[in-house]
Amino acid sequence: MSLLIVENIHKKYGTEEVLKGVSFSLERGDTKVVIGPSGTGKSTLLRCINHLSSPDAGRVWLDEVEVTAAKAKINELRAQMGFVFQSFNLFSHLTALSNVRIGPVKVKRMKKEAATKLAMEELDRVGLAEKADCYPAQLSGGQQQRVSIARALAMSPKLILFDEPTSALDPELIGEVLTVMIDLAKSGMTMLVVTHEMGFARSVADEIIFMEHGVIVEQGTPEQLFSSPKSPRTGEFLHKINELYGETG
Amino acid sequence: MLLGGVLINLELLFALLIVGLMVGTLVALLQVYGGRFFGTLASAYAWIFRSIPAIVLLFLFYFGPSEFGANIPPFVAATLALGLRSSAYQSQIFRGALQAIPHGQILAARSMGMSRINAIYLIVIPQALRISIAGWSNEFSSVVKDTTLAYVVGLTEVLRRVRIITDRHYDLAMLAYLTVALIFLVLTYAGNHALGWLEKRLRIPGLQMVGGGTREI
Numbered sequence: 001m002s003l004l005i006v007e008n009i010h011k012k013y014g015t016e017e018v019l020k021g022v023s024f025s026l027e028r029g030d031t032k033v034v035i036g037p038s039g040t041g042k043s044t045l046l047r048c049i050n051h052l053s054s055p056d057a058g059r060v061w062l063d064e065v066e067v068t069a070a071k072a073k074i075n076e077l078r079a080q081m082g083f084v085f086q087s088f089n090l091f092s093h094l095t096a097l098s099n100v101r102i103g104p105v106k107v108k109r110m111k112k113e114a115a116t117k118l119a120m121e122e123l124d125r126v127g128l129a130e131k132a133d134c135y136p137a138q139l140s141g142g143q144q145q146r147v148s149i150a151r152a153l154a155m156s157p158k159l160i161l162f163d164e165p166t167s168a169l170d171p172e173l174i175g176e177v178l179t180v181m182i183d184l185a186k187s188g189m190t191m192l193v194v195t196h197e198m199g200f201a202r203s204v205a206d207e208i209i210f211m212e213h214g215v216i217v218e219q220g221t222p223e224q225l226f227s228s229p230k231s232p233r234t235g236e237f238l239h240k241i242n243e244l245y246g247e248t249g
Numbered sequence: 250m251l252l253g254g255v256l257i258n259l260e261l262l263f264a265l266l267i268v269g270l271m272v273g274t275l276v277a278l279l280q281v282y283g284g285r286f287f288g289t290l291a292s293a294y295a296w297i298f299r300s301i302p303a304i305v306l307l308f309l310f311y312f313g314p315s316e317f318g319a320n321i322p323p324f325v326a327a328t329l330a331l332g333l334r335s336s337a338y339q340s341q342i343f344r345g346a347l348q349a350i351p352h353g354q355i356l357a358a359r360s361m362g363m364s365r366i367n368a369i370y371l372i373v374i375p376q377a378l379r380i381s382i383a384g385w386s387n388e389f390s391s392v393v394k395d396t397t398l399a400y401v402v403g404l405t406e407v408l409r410r411v412r413i414i415t416d417r418h419y420d421l422a423m424l425a426y427l428t429v430a431l432i433f434l435v436l437t438y439a440g441n442h443a444l445g446w447l448e449k450r451l452r453i454p455g456l457q458m459v460g461g462g463t464r465e466i
Binding site: 050052075076077078079080081082083085087089090091092093102103106107134135136137138148151152155 | 376455456
């Protein structure tokens, strides 16, 4: 059975239906990339998966446990899903080390010494061990995002959801975050990534989902989507992105 | 004699700050996170205690209970009346600070599986308290002086003692009041200085807008 199953998710904000029945599944160890124009419900989809917002209809399963069930232990389930935000959202009153350590200590009740060791390992993994004592405001955007990836990793999640992780970064800082993410994908982490980085999508994704107006227009391997898209909309979008962002990798 | 009175003002100040801080924090938390029912209740509380003049509150708390045969000491009446009044003002300082914390902080905490209470307690409150210090130093200046109002319910604090002196030695009135003025100049300065020190000490490195910085979680 797939690690993550999303079945017919609907979500309305006021009168606007943001998600109109989205279904897909994600296999263990795979990286799936979600692309599509702004305002098509990509971020909402991620938030429905970890229940930061609750879908109006549809179901989500993580590792055979239903997240959308009325009796779901949502905090336990969220602890198994990392979430990386566009705006990093590091806890601004805590050092990088404390940011990474607080989840294991406060959510997983790990001993502080063990959690410190783990947090240092995860910071090292994203190349920021020497910044352990810095506060978020003392770090660049790229460094903050890498710390937030380390924070997600420290929970030993079953998968990580990325919500446009490089969209708030200056162009010269995007590379360092993508490098970390590529390493992660190669190490076998299961990842669901909303992004406009086509180079990343093309080189790392096992499958790409193209979403527009709250539905999945098309999904397939990068090969299929980039060279022979079935839907004309997919082709148009990729062409436009290519013009905007240049080289697609 | 005056200094003995000042001690009573300081005791009252201490009691007021504790009552004000504890109740004020609770009211602010209810106002921001308490949902509709508790939120409305907290707003009503803040409105009532900020509307009624301090002296009226003092009389209500001092003479009110005796209507029902319960005599309460002036110190207790003053602590409740002025402490609850201060809590209403403090709640608004803290409410502003709570609302200034970006929502992403809570989202990040919840998304790692933290309960709502833990997210508020571990992530939001430590940041909000730091922002509050500046507003609190203002409230402190005002509470210090409020302690002299307690003389209307018979508390023998500094102003009451000045009255006792001047009743006997009218020629000393000016000197006595100037002394009281000086005492409060010093108290306010010392208090604000201490809060300024605290604000600097807790400042988060690199972050200008929000003060503070804990080393440990």
